[in-house]
Amino acid sequence: MEGIQKIRDTINSYERLLEIIEKNADGDNICKLMKKEISALYGLSYTGTCKKLKFLLKYGLLESVNGGISRTEKKVVQDTPLSLLPKVLLLMAKEPEVYDSLKQQAELLSVSMEDVQTAWGFYSYFFGSKYPQEEDLLQSRVIDTYYLIDAKMVEKIENSELITNVLKSKSVSTKYAQREEKNS
Secondary structure, three states: OHHHHHHHHHHHHHHHHHHHHHHOEOOOOOEOOOHHHHHHHHOOOHHHHHHHHHHHHHOOOEEEEOOEEEEOOOOOOOOOHHHHHHHHHHHHHHOHHHOOOHHHHHHHHOOOHHHHHHHHHHHHHHHOOOOOOHHHHHOOHHHHHHHHHOOOOOOOOOOHHHHHHHHHOHHHHHHHHHHHHHHO
């Protein structure tokens, strides 16, 4: 599945950037390379590198320290909106009525609306759609994939048939049908 590879590539690219920072840190664990130098080592455009650095700084994987940047103990998957992807998809399975409300999703997940929006942005990038396709969810492929990436990311599902049954329910099918009509 192409989306699965995009997930792996995205995680690996952030981790590779963190490794560059770490490997080029001084004795105080501060990397004082210019962004242009980081970009050259990373092999991405200056703008692309700056966007990734900004993301890592925003979610606390990097810190600005004494004119440089320092790596923290935080992890790419667990400490960014990537960790919200399976939680959002499970929420859609359990409460399809909040499908169209980022605000309600954020409240139910106890996170910021911006983080939910970022998680959906990742979903769209990985799978080429703003919204999960019903067939992906019904087969539980998307949810299962996240467990393969990091089993501790969300609570373990005791009975995966539960998700399939919820997804097959009339309320979810109706919600997806309404979305499709809206998008037509």
